[in-house]
Amino acid sequence: MEEKVFAIERLDMVRDLFVFCCYTGLSYVDVINLTPGHIVASTNGEKWIRTCREKTMIPVNVPLLPKALKILDKYKTNIRSLSGGKVFPVMSNQKVNSYLKEISEVCNITKNVTFHLARHTFATTVALSNGVPIETVSKILGHTKITTTQIYAKVLERKLEEDMQNLKLRLEEKL
Numbered sequence: 001m002e003e004k005v006f007a008i009e010r011l012d013m014v015r016d017l018f019v020f021c022c023y024t025g026l027s028y029v030d031v032i033n034l035t036p037g038h039i040v041a042s043t044n045g046e047k048w049i050r051t052c053r054e055k056t057m058i059p060v061n062v063p064l065l066p067k068a069l070k071i072l073d074k075y076k077t078n079i080r081s082l083s084g085g086k087v088f089p090v091m092s093n094q095k096v097n098s099y100l101k102e103i104s105e106v107c108n109i110t111k112n113v114t115f116h117l118a119r120h121t122f123a124t125t126v127a128l129s130n131g132v133p134i135e136t137v138s139k140i141l142g143h144t145k146i147t148t149t150q151i152y153a154k155v156l157e158r159k160l161e162e163d164m165q166n167l168k169l170r171l172e173e174k175l
Contacts, residue, residue, distance in 0.1 A: 001107045002067075010091075011106070014099040016071050017088055021118035023068040023126060025140050028096065028115045029054040034087040039064075039072065047072075053142040060142040065126075123152035129159050 002019050006012040021031055030053055038051045047069060049062040064072070075081050080089035097114050104113045111117075119141070127137045138149035 001103060001109065001113075004103075004107055006103075006106075011099055011103055013089060014091075014096055015103055016074065017096065018100060018103075018113075018115065018118045020068050020071045020088075021115070022121045023065045023071075024049060024062050025119055025122035025127070025137075026060075026062070027053070027055070027119055028093050030060070031088065032086070032090050035085055036076075036087060039087065056142060056144065058142040058144060060140065062140050120152055123149065128153055 001015060002022075004015065006015060017031060021027070024031075026034070026049070030051060033054060034049065034051065038049055040048055040050050042048055042063075047064045049060070049064065052059050072087065075088055078089060081087060084090055093115060100113045100115060103109075104111070123137050123141060127140070128134065134146060134149055134153055137152070138146050141149060141152075143149045
């Protein structure tokens, strides 16, 4: 889906929103409410999202990965975004999920794709399976309890094997 080129603007935009959330962990409501003021530079010049979760009002600070930055750049001059004072054009969650079904069909994805899957993808595929500690993922997702994040933390077999291999090497070094 990330690589697919769409000639239809609404599908292109929904794909971009979905992929952006795959790299940030934001929920639908949080990405739709994102304003340019939420994008800030840290002391080292890296761009971050600094906002609060709509659902819980918990502060969320997300360092932006290159693919998310590329999508932000694409929309910085979008008339619909600018006129609404938002980072992305606003559309309903119902419409977004409807368009995601259409995108799934075009991309031959058989899994039921809803917008929440982007948040799940960030937690599992992007963060946890690449060695980001669950505590960090929990903070980025704006969870107050680690147990909430553990729902996303289906430990992938590949990750399990990698962790155990690293443990094995450390134990062998001590011999």
